[in-house]
Structure formats: structure tokens, C-alpha cells
Amino acid sequence: MNGVMKSSLILRTMAPLVLWLALPVSIIVLIQGHNNPGGGFVGGLVAAAGVIFYALGRGPEAARVIMRVPPATLCGAGILLAALSGLPALLDPSAAFLTHLWWMTDYGLGTALIFDIGVYLTVVGTATAIFLALIRG
Amino acid sequence: MQLLLIAPLLIPLCAAGITAIFWSRPDIQRPIGLAAACLLLGSSVALLSAAWAIGPLVGQMGGWRAPFGITIIIDVFSAIMLVITGLMAVAVAIYAMGPGAVERDKAGFQPLFHSLILGVAGAFSTGDIFNLYVWFEVMLIASFGLLVLDRTREQIDGGLRYVMLNLVGTIFFLMGVGLLYGLTGTLNLADIARLAPEIENQGALAAVGVLLLIAFGAKAAVFPIFNWLPAAYHTASMPVAAIFAALLTKVGVYAIIRVFTLIFAHDTAFFGPIIGVIAMATMVTGVFGAASHYDVRRILSFHIISQIGYMLVGIALMTPLAIAGSVFYVVHHIIVKANLFLIAGVIREEGGFFGLRRLGGLWVTKPLLGLLFLIPALSLAGLPPLSGFWGKFAVIRAGLEAEAYILAGVALSVGLLTLFSMIKIWNEAFWKAAPVAPTGTVKGDEPPATRWTRRERAASYVPIMALAALTLTIGLWTEPFAALSMAAAEGLLDRQGYIEAVLGTPQLAELTGGVE
Numbered sequence: 001m002n003g004v005m006k007s008s009l010i011l012r013t014m015a016p017l018v019l020w021l022a023l024p025v026s027i028i029v030l031i032q033g034h035n036n037p038g039g040g041f042v043g044g045l046v047a048a049a050g051v052i053f054y055a056l057g058r059g060p061e062a063a064r065v066i067m068r069v070p071p072a073t074l075c076g077a078g079i080l081l082a083a084l085s086g087l088p089a090l091l092d093p094s095a096a097f098l099t100h101l102w103w104m105t106d107y108g109l110g111t112a113l114i115f116d117i118g119v120y121l122t123v124v125g126t127a128t129a130i131f132l133a134l135i136r137g
Numbered sequence: 138m139q140l141l142l143i144a145p146l147l148i149p150l151c152a153a154g155i156t157a158i159f160w161s162r163p164d165i166q167r168p169i170g171l172a173a174a175c176l177l178l179g180s181s182v183a184l185l186s187a188a189w190a191i192g193p194l195v196g197q198m199g200g201w202r203a204p205f206g207i208t209i210i211i212d213v214f215s216a217i218m219l220v221i222t223g224l225m226a227v228a229v230a231i232y233a234m235g236p237g238a239v240e241r242d243k244a245g246f247q248p249l250f251h252s253l254i255l256g257v258a259g260a261f262s263t264g265d266i267f268n269l270y271v272w273f274e275v276m277l278i279a280s281f282g283l284l285v286l287d288r289t290r291e292q293i294d295g296g297l298r299y300v301m302l303n304l305v306g307t308i309f310f311l312m313g314v315g316l317l318y319g320l321t322g323t324l325n326l327a328d329i330a331r332l333a334p335e336i337e338n339q340g341a342l343a344a345v346g347v348l349l350l351i352a353f354g355a356k357a358a359v360f361p362i363f364n365w366l367p368a369a370y371h372t373a374s375m376p377v378a379a380i381f382a383a384l385l386t387k388v389g390v391y392a393i394i395r396v397f398t399l400i401f402a403h404d405t406a407f408f409g410p411i412i413g414v415i416a417m418a419t420m421v422t423g424v425f426g427a428a429s430h431y432d433v434r435r436i437l438s439f440h441i442i443s444q445i446g447y448m449l450v451g452i453a454l455m456t457p458l459a460i461a462g463s464v465f466y467v468v469h470h471i472i473v474k475a476n477l478f479l480i481a482g483v484i485r486e487e488g489g490f491f492g493l494r495r496l497g498g499l500w501v502t503k504p505l506l507g508l509l510f511l512i513p514a515l516s517l518a519g520l521p522p523l524s525g526f527w528g529k530f531a532v533i534r535a536g537l538e539a540e541a542y543i544l545a546g547v548a549l550s551v552g553l554l555t556l557f558s559m560i561k562i563w564n565e566a567f568w569k570a571a572p573v574a575p576t577g578t579v580k581g582d583e584p585p586a587t588r589w590t591r592r593e594r595a596a597s598y599v600p601i602m603a604l605a606a607l608t609l610t611i612g613l614w615t616e617p618f619a620a621l622s623m624a625a626a627e628g629l630l631d632r633q634g635y636i637e638a639v640l641g642t643p644q645l646a647e648l649t650g651g652v653e
Contacts, residue, residue, distance in 0.1 A: 076157025076248065083150045089200075090140050097143045099200040 007057050015057025019066070022050025030120050031113070040116035044123025051124070052131045060132045071132065075125030082118025085111045141187070142196045142209055144180035145219050145258040148173050149226075153251035163242035167234060170247045174230040177254065178223030185216035189624060193638040195264070203639050204325035208264035210639055214464060214625035218261040218391055221471050224607075225383045226254050228600035232479050233376040235597040236486055236589045241374060244286045252279035253380065260388045264639055266314055267324045269392060273310065273356065277303050280385060283377045284369060295369035302365035306355025313348030316341065317400075327639035330399040330632055339404070346401045346408060350393065350415075357389025359449065360418035363442045367426065370441075371434035371491075375482030378434065382441055383475035387467055390448045394463065397452050398629040405455045413453035417547045420446030424554040431493045432582065433481045433566070436558055437474070440517065443551060444470050450532045450548065451626075454539045461626035462531030465618065469524040469611060473513040476604040480510050483597050484566055489584035493562065498571030507567045509598075512605040514563065516612065518556035524611035527619065 007015075026047035033039030055063035064070075088111055089099035102110035140147075152173030159165040188194055193212040197203055211219070233246060256276030263269050277300070284296040318324055320341055321332045336342050351362070358366040366386070370378050393412075401408055423443025427436045448470070451463025481491065487503050488496045500507045516523035529552055536545030589597075611618050628634070 070160050072160035072245070072248070073158045076154045076160070078154075079157065080151055080154030083147060083154060086143075086147075093139075096139055096196050096198055096200045097147075098198050 007059075011057040013057075015054045019050040019054045022046055022053070026050070026120075030116060033116055034112055040119030041123055043116075044120040045127060047120070047124045048127035048131070051128050055128075055132060055135060060135050063128070063132060067128065071125045071129035073125070074121050075129065078118045078121030078123070078125060080118070081121065082115050085114035085118060138187075138194070139196055141180060141183055142194055142211060142262075145177060145184070145223075145262055146209075146255065148177045148180065149251045149255035149258060153248045153255060156247035156251060157245075160245065160248070161243075163239065163247075166242060166247040167238075170233075170251065171227070171230045173251060174223065174226035174254075177258070178220070178227050181216065181219035181223040184211055185213070185220050188213050188216040189621075193628070193635060195638050203264075204323045204328035207268050208325055208327070208639050209262050210264035210327075210635070211262050212625075212628045212635065212638075213621065214391075214394070214629055215261050217464065217468060217621060217625055218387070219258060221468055222254065222257050222261065222384060225380060225471060225475055226250075228475065228479070228604055229376050229380045229383075231596055232379065232482070232600045233596075235376075235482070235593045236585060237374060238593070238596075241286060241376070244288070245282065246286060246376075249279050249282040249286075250380070253283060253384075255279075257384045257388055261391060264326050265324055266317065266326055266329065266396070270307070270310055270314060273307065273388070276385065276388065277307070280381060283381075284373050286374055286377060289372070292372045295372040299365045299369035302355060302362065306352045306362070309348050309355070310352035313345045313352060316345045316348065320345065325639065326395070326399055327636045331636050331640065333400045334403045342401075343404060343407055346397070346404070347411075349396055350408075350412070353389045353392040353396070354415065355389070357386045357393060357445050357449075358419075358442050359389075359415050359445055360422050360442075363419070363423070366442060367435060367438040370438040371432060375478060375485075379475045379478035379482075382437065382478045383471045386441055386445055387448075387471055390445060390463075390467060393449065394452055394460070394629065398455075398460070399632060399635065402455070402630075402632060409453050409455060412449055413541065413544055416446045416449035416453050417544060418446075419443070419449065420547055420551040424551045424558070427558045428554060428561075431565075433484060433491045433493060433562060434478075436493075436562060437477050437481060440477075440555065440558065441474060443555065444474070444517070446551070447529065447532050447548060450536060450544060453544065454535055454541060456535055456539055457623070457626045457630060458531060458538065459535035460629055461619070461622040462528065462535050464625045464629075465531055465622040466528035468618070468622070469516070469528045469608075472604055472607055472611070473516045473525060476513040476601060476608070477510075477517065479597070479601050479604070480506070480513070483601065484510075486585055486589050486594075486597065488566060491582050493565035495572060496566040497569045498567075500567040507563075509601050509605050510563065510567065512608055514559035515556075516608050518559050519552040520556070522612045524608050524615075524618075526612065527615050531619075531622075 026043040029038040029046055030040055030043030051063055054066060086098035088101055089095045089097060100110055100112045152170060155169050156166040188211055193210055196209045198207045198209060253276060256272050256279055259272035260269055263272060281296055281300050284299060285292045317329060320336055321329050323329055333342060355362045370381055420443050423439050427439035430436050448463045448466050451459040483506060485491050487506060488499050490496055516525040519525040519529040533545045533548050
């Protein structure tokens with residue numbers, strides 16, 4: 001009873017296409033997030049949906065291979081990145097933790113984006129970890 | 138200062154992140170975990186000395202001014218709780234290198250452990266009631282993961298009960314916070330405290346108090362919502378059970394103390410008797426539950442409940458001495474109870490079982506363990522000159538001074554029954570002759586499969602000895618600890634000081650003009 005046996009030819013063929021569609025969309029959603037609908041959480045879910053679709057079509061093992069790093073590692077890296085994004089603010093002694101700094105306001109480049117990338121990675125890691133564990137049995 | 142203020146949150150968060158990155162490398166995880174625990178302890182001690190010297194330390198996250206942003210505030214009470222959290226993190230991080238470390242680390246013990254510490258530290262340092270809810274959730278998720286680490290049927294059964302009852306508590310919490318927001322229009326604890334006495338509809342505020350009491354009571358395992366605790370704790374692996382016993386219920390107690398001194402302090406006539414009755418019922422049910430059991434882990438679990446009752450006495454009486462007694466009691470209890478759980482793990486390694494009927498003769502073979510057991514056990518029962526005596530002394534004296542004679546009487550007699558339970562463990566596990574080759578197996582109480590190595594033995598004994606030494610120190614050299622507790626109590630009763638520390642005096646005037 002694994003994903004590979006059950007999935008249809010259509011699903012198997014579409015799996016990588018959907019994944020490669022989901023990933024760029026997730027990045028766009030991530031980047032436009034600060035002032036428009038979207039952000040790290042939503043973007044992470046879109047990316048995770050792509051990976052999960054891939055796992056449904058090609059099986060969880062194939063999904064693990066294509067992810068290259070274990071989901072827990074992604075999750076940990078995300079948490080670390082989000083936590084560290086608050087630190088540059090402390091270079092200014094009067095500022096509080098997580099006070100956002102902007103480098104290029106027009107492009108939304110700042111510590112807020114780093115924080116959002118952290119959220120993105122955490123969501124991708126957590127969602128895929130849960131899903132891959134569930135379809136294993 | 139800003140960095141130090143958030144260090145108790147940043148350190149476990151980073152530790153959880155780094156250990157998760159090295160998910161399949163326990164050899165890297167362990168030193169990082171231990172280093173993070175030591176750093177946490179160090180930064181908490183620095184925070185305590187700063188809070189002691191200059192009063193509550195406040196930071197507004199992201200630079201958003203209170204009451205709109207999230208406030209982190211560490212006063213003496215918070216700092217004491219953070220220090221004790223750091224201490225427990227170090228002790229359990231060392232103990233977790235003992236027997237079963239490999240399996241635990243493979244199942245993700247380290248990231249979950251640090252997430253739990255993060256949730257606890259967050260709950261102790263936040264100044265925002267919704268943020269407190271978030272930290273409760275962080276704690277709940279991490280503790281569920283830790284509880285089912287071995288993935289046995291018993292653990293999942295206990296874990297489900299634990300999560301279900303805690304979720305019910307969480308729903309009450311959310312309802313209370315929603316109502317409170319409707320009444321005051323703010324979630325910042327200091328701002329709520331400022332507005333609470335002026336609210337017209339005091340009945341609704343009392344309803345919020347009851348909802349929050351149920352919510353925090355469920356976390357603290359008070360009567361009658363304590364069932365999840367004995368259902369879950371005895372299934373967990375020993376380092377996990379120890380950190381749970383030390384910290385989880387105490388976060389509930391902390392929340393009760395914080396919220397009821399801050400928001401409902403003007404309404405003690407209503408809440409005092411309710412909390413007093415709950416405290417008595419909690420003490421009595423816990424201690425009777427413990428008396429009826431013969432598994433070390435279950436006895437200890439029920440004693441957590443019983444002891445929570447003592448901590449509530451302070452809030453029931455609301456006098457400086459009573460609150461100082463509660464604070465002292467929390468600190469003493471965390472050290473002693475965690476140590477007893479650590480010792481229970483060693484009893485099983487040395488004697489083979491958790492069940493008292495099948496243990497015996499350990500005093501002959503392991504006199505050191507017997508001695509190490511007696512220190513926290515007698516301290517828990519409240520024998521002088523150990524730490525528990527001073528805790529009980531303060532609480533009972535406060536009860537007598539406030540003329541709450543029934544409360545004081547119950548507290549005294551429960552102490553006696555606690556002694557009975559501890560002596561039972563002593564008699565059965567250490568004193569009586571070892572039973573001839575125990576036959577049959579009890580589900581959930583199989584002897585360890587392999588003998589522990591020398592290294593694992595050292596990892597188990599070192600934290601036990603350190604905590605026992607600390608219990609003795611608090612007992613024999615009580616003054617500084619009593620002074621700290623008094624300072625914490627004064628800080629808790631100084632509502633105006635807390636409010637001004639967060640909102641600032643000029644801001645206060647400006648805001649009162651803006652609120653109708």
C-alpha cells in the first residue's frame with residue numbers, strides 16, 4: 001500500500017509539472033506578501049501543496065528525494081532564520097527586537113522579508129513532514 | 138539590555154532550530170542542547186539580578202508601543218521562574234543523556250524539548266494576554282510531541298487525554314480573552330489592569346475571571362480538572378516526565394498568580410473564597426490519589442496535584458506573606474518534584490521496575506540512591522530543615538494570620554499524608570527485603586532491556602545530586618531565597634508599578650484621555 005501503486009498514469013505524469021508550477025507561484029506569493037495578499041505562510045503552503053501533490057503521484061520516497069533535505073531540517077532552518085531576522089535591529093541600542101529595517105523600500109527588501117522566508121521554510125517543512133508521515137503507513 | 142530581555146526566548150528558539158536542522162545527528166544535537174540550556178540559565182540569572190536591582194524590565198517587540206504591540210516584561214517573579222526554568226533545562230538536558238538517549242534523540246527529543254522550554258519561557262516573560270495564549274499553544278504542541286516520543290499504545294492513549302483536556306482549557310481561555318477584549322478593548326495585561334477597576338460591568342469581569350480560572354486551572358491540574366495529569370505523566374519517558382512535572386503545571390500556577398494579582402486584585406472578596414476551596418480540594422484529592430497507588434510514577438503524579446493546592450493558597454489569601462509563600466513554594470516544588478521523577482527513573486534502572494510491590498532491598502544495594510531519595514522526599518513532605526518546611530511554614534502561617542484556620546488545618550494534615558506516601562515509597566522500594574524473583578509482567582512496567590553504561594549512570598546521578606544539594610541549600614540557607622520571594626510578592630502586589638513600567642506615566646495620561 002504505497003502511493004506509487006495507487007496513483008494513475010495521469011497523476012504520475014502531472015506530478016512534476018504541478019510541482020514546478022507551484023514553486024515559482026509560491027515564491028511570487030512570498031515576495032508580494034508584505035503589502036499585498038500572501039506572505040511566507042501562504043507561500044509555504046503553496047509550495048508544500050506542490051510537494052504533497054508530487055508525493056501523491058510518485059510516492060513519498062520520491063518526494064523525499066526531490067526535497068533533497070529532510071523536512072525537519074527545512075523547518076529548523078526556517079525557525080532559525082526568522083529568529084535571527086530580529087537581531088539586526090539590536091545594532092541600534094534604542095531599538096527593540098524585531099524592529100524592521102528596510103534596505104530597498106521599493107522592492108520590499110528588509111528584515112521583514114528575511115522573517116517571511118523563515119516562515120516560508122518552516123511551513124514547507126512542517127506541512128510536508130506531517131503529510132509524508134501520514135501517507136507512509 | 139534589549140538582547141538580554143529576549144535571550145530567554147531567543148536561546149531556546151535558536152536551539153530548537155539548530156537541533157531540527159541536525160535532525161538525524163544526535164551527536165551534534167546533544168552538546169548544542171546542553172549549551173543552550175546553560176546559556177538560558179546564565180541569561181536568566183543576569184535578568185534576575187537586573188530585575189532585582191532596577192525593577193521590571195520592559196521591551197516592546199518590533200518597537201510598537203504598548204498597548205498596541207506585544208510587551209515583554211520581566212519582573213522579579215518572572216525572572217525567578219525563568220531561572221528555575223533554566224535550571225531544570227540544564228538538569229534534564231544532562232539526565233536525558235542517560236539510558237534511552239539514542240532512541241529519544243532519534244525520535245526528535247531535542248527540538249521538541251527546546252520548543253517546550255521556549256513555550257514556558259515565553260509564558261513567563263510575556264505582558265500580553267493573547268500572547269500568553271500563544272505560548273500555551275507552543276507548550277501544548279511541544280509537550281504532546283514529547284509525550285508520545287516512544288510511540289507506544291499507552292503513550293498515545295495518555296497523550297490523547299492530555300491534549301483533549303488541555304484543548305478544553307484552551308477554549309475557556311480564548312472565551313475569557315474574547316470577553317476581556319470586549320470589556321476593555323485591549324489585550325495588554327498592564328492596560329487591562331489599568332482599566333479593570335473602572336469597568337462598569339463588574340459582573341462580566343467576574344465571569345472572565347471564572348473562565349480564566351478554569352483555563353489556567355486545567356493547565357495547573359487543580360480540582361476538579363486534574364484527570365489529564367495522572368492519565369498522561371506515568372506513560373512518558375523519564376526525562377520528559379521530569380520536565381513536565383517541573384514546569385507544565387507551574388505555568389498554569391504562574392498564569393493564575395499573574396492574572397489574579399493584576400486584573401482581579403480589586404475583587405478578592407469574590408475570588409478569594411473560590412480559590413481557597415479549590416486549593417483545599419486540590420490538596421486533599423491529590424494526596425488521597427497518591428495514597429492509593431503503588432506505582433512510583435503515579436504516586437509522584439498525584440503529588441504534583443496535591444502540591445498545586447499549596448501554591449494557590451497565596452492567591453486565595455492575597456496577603457504579601459501568602460504570595461511570597463506561594464512563590465517560594467513554586468520554586469521549592471519544581472526542584473524537588475523534578476528530582477523525584479529523575480530518581481524514579483534511576484530506581485527503575487537499579488531495581489528493574491516502577492511498581493513498588495516488585496521493588497525492594499535497594500537500601501542494601503544502593504544506599505547512596507536511598508539517601509538522595511530521602512532529601513527531596515522529606516522536603517516534599519515538609520520536614521525541617523529542608524526547603525519544603527519553609528514553604529509550608531510560610532503558607533500555613535499566612536493562613537493563620539489571615540484567620541483562614543480551615544485552610545491552614547487542611548494544609549497541615551495534607552503534609553502528614555504526603556509524608557505517608559513518601560515513607561511508603563521508601564519502605565517498599567528501599568527498606569523491605571527484595572521480593573524473590575518477581576513473576577509475570579505488568580503492562581507499561583517492563584524492566585530495562587539492557588544494563589546502563591557507566592556514562593549513562595553518571596548522566597543520571599549528576600543532576601540528581603545537584604538538585605538534592607540545592608534543596609539542602611534552600612533549606613539550610615533560606616534567607617536569600619525568602620528575600621527573593623518577598624521581593625517577588627511585593628512586585629506582584631504593586632500593580633501601579635507594573636502598569637507604569639509598561640505604559641509609562643506620561644503615556645498613561647495621554648491614553649486615559651483617548652479612552653471613553
